[in-house]
Amino acid sequence: MQEDHLRESDILTSAFPTTQSTWNFSHCSENATICKGTSCLKPTDDFNKVLSLILSTVLTIMLALVMFSMGCNVELKKFLGHIKRPWGIIVGILCQFGIMPLLGFTLAFVFNVLPIQAVAVIIMGCCPGGTASNILAYWLDGDMDLSISMTTCSTLLAMGMMPLCIFVYTRIWTDFDSIYIPYDSIGISLVALVIPVSFGIFFKHQWPRLAKIILKIGSISGGILIVIIAVVGGILYQSSWTITPELWIIGTIFPAAGYSLGFFLARIAGQSWHRCRTVALETGMQNSQLCTTIVQLSFSQEQLALMFTFPLIYSIFQIAFAAIILGGKLPCPNCCLEECGQNFHLSNTKPNNGLQPPSMLCCKSVFVNLSKIKMHGLQLPELPN
Numbered sequence: 001m002q003e004d005h006l007r008e009s010d011i012l013t014s015a016f017p018t019t020q021s022t023w024n025f026s027h028c029s030e031n032a033t034i035c036k037g038t039s040c041l042k043p044t045d046d047f048n049k050v051l052s053l054i055l056s057t058v059l060t061i062m063l064a065l066v067m068f069s070m071g072c073n074v075e076l077k078k079f080l081g082h083i084k085r086p087w088g089i090i091v092g093i094l095c096q097f098g099i100m101p102l103l104g105f106t107l108a109f110v111f112n113v114l115p116i117q118a119v120a121v122i123i124m125g126c127c128p129g130g131t132a133s134n135i136l137a138y139w140l141d142g143d144m145d146l147s148i149s150m151t152t153c154s155t156l157l158a159m160g161m162m163p164l165c166i167f168v169y170t171r172i173w174t175d176f177d178s179i180y181i182p183y184d185s186i187g188i189s190l191v192a193l194v195i196p197v198s199f200g201i202f203f204k205h206q207w208p209r210l211a212k213i214i215l216k217i218g219s220i221s222g223g224i225l226i227v228i229i230a231v232v233g234g235i236l237y238q239s240s241w242t243i244t245p246e247l248w249i250i251g252t253i254f255p256a257a258g259y260s261l262g263f264f265l266a267r268i269a270g271q272s273w274h275r276c277r278t279v280a281l282e283t284g285m286q287n288s289q290l291c292t293t294i295v296q297l298s299f300s301q302e303q304l305a306l307m308f309t310f311p312l313i314y315s316i317f318q319i320a321f322a323a324i325i326l327g328g329k330l331p332c333p334n335c336c337l338e339e340c341g342q343n344f345h346l347s348n349t350k351p352n353n354g355l356q357p358p359s360m361l362c363c364k365s366v367f368v369n370l371s372k373i374k375m376h377g378l379q380l381p382e383l384p385n
Contacts (some may be wrong), residue, residue: 046062061223063131064196068147069218070134071200072211079201088143088279090148091269092129093157095262095283100125101165103257108345115173116299120307123251124291124314126165128154128186131193133285135222136322138215142278148197150282155190158290166245180297185290226319243309251313258284285322290316301359318375 082089104125108118129151137147167176204211263285266276291311295304 038091059225059228060192062221064192064229066135066218066222067131067193067202067224068203069214070138070144071197072204072215072218073138073144074148074197074201074204076201079149080311082146082149083164086149087269088146088266088271088275089150089153089270091220091266092146092262092279092282092323093154095258095265095279096129096150096154097126097157099159099261099265100258100283100286101169103261104254105169107250107254107266111250113244113246113250114306116306117172117244117247117301117310119170119179120168120291120295120310121247121254124254124286124288124311126169127287127290128158128162128189129282130285130287130289132222132226132319133281135219135226136285136326137278137281138219139223140277140281141274141320142281143275145270146275147282148193150278152190152193152197154282155186155193155287158186162186178298180294182290182293182297186384189290190288201272243306243313246309248313248365251310252317253361254314255284255318258286258318259321259325281322285318286314288312288318304361308325 047365101122102125108121113121131151134144134147136142138144156384163176165183166179166181170176170179198213200214203214259280263276263280266279271279288311291314292308295307295311299307
């Protein structure tokens with residue numbers, strides 16, 4: 001392909017062919033925080049430093065508290081069980097570093113986006129799972145022990161798998177040496193995940209009743225944190241919201257396909273329903289902040305105008321699809337009560353059937369009024385491991 005051999009400067013020139021181009025960065029400060037195409041807001045250096053410090057400090061503290069609360073829902077015995085019998089983790093890792101990079105490459109190739117944009121799509125597919133998947137796994141009644149172990153393992157393996165996947169899938173569009181892998185950021189993400197969760201596990205072991213209260217508070221705070229990150233990212237990085245339709249389409253298809261493929265592959269591997277949901281979340285929910293860091297450190301300001309918005313688009317749609325899944329999971333307790341009673345009867349009379357009826361999952365949800373179930377003389381069965 002002739003276009004593949006163009007220099008990056010030629011790519012930018014062809015993307016902005018007119019005289020007095022709308023995208024004029026000649027007056028933009030390198031330290032500009034907010035960019036709106038023709039005009040860049042150029043805050044003082046002190047403003048940039050203060051704003052960056054406040055945002056990073058607040059988000060870091062909130063994230064640590066949320067992950068501490070998520071750790072309060074982890075049982076050490078089950079967590080170690082996933083490490084000893086890592087079938088769920090293996091399926092998730094294969095989806096994370098096998099399916100997602102290949103899917104990103106396929107979408108970028110099929111929609112024939114600019115090479116610099118294709119690189120952004122592939123980098124997103126090569127990122128490990130983010131902590132948002134742990135929060136959503138809780139709300140969707142996923143396997144929290146599996147979710148946190150998968151996030152930890154994928155972040156640890158990202159040290160080697162990210163460079164390998166980026167090298168394999170981006171070589172037809174760009175030179176691998178031009179892409180900077182922020183190993184320090186990956187290490188910080190790993191530490192920020194492991195330490196709070198470890199304290200949460202210990203806290204639950206010592207004070208189980210208080211841990212339940214902290215878990216409820218943290219789960220709500222986690223939802224608020226996800227919204228804050230999305231809003232702040234959209235406000236601070238308005239560099240190129242007027243982008244090509246192809247990137248919007250890819251940003252919509254990519255997370256949806258990741259969720260779907262992760263779920264079906266886990267189901268084919270014989271995982272239970274709540275583990276399938278967990279693997280699906282870990283597959284489609286990428287660490288978009290890490291992708292943003294990579295493109296910021298690897299490309300110039302002019303190139304960022306073409307590619308920087310994609311991580312934000314992906315973040316929006318991965319949260320939107322997760323919200324749709326969550327909304328579709330909330331049935332009316334009254335209308336499903338009779339059906340759940342039949343499922344409980346089947347579960348009690350056939351304890352070795354090895355299957356968990358999908359409709360029974362709704363009755364484990366925190367949104368179901370358990371008192372109504374007890375009034376009918378029903379008991380909740382144990383979920384299979």
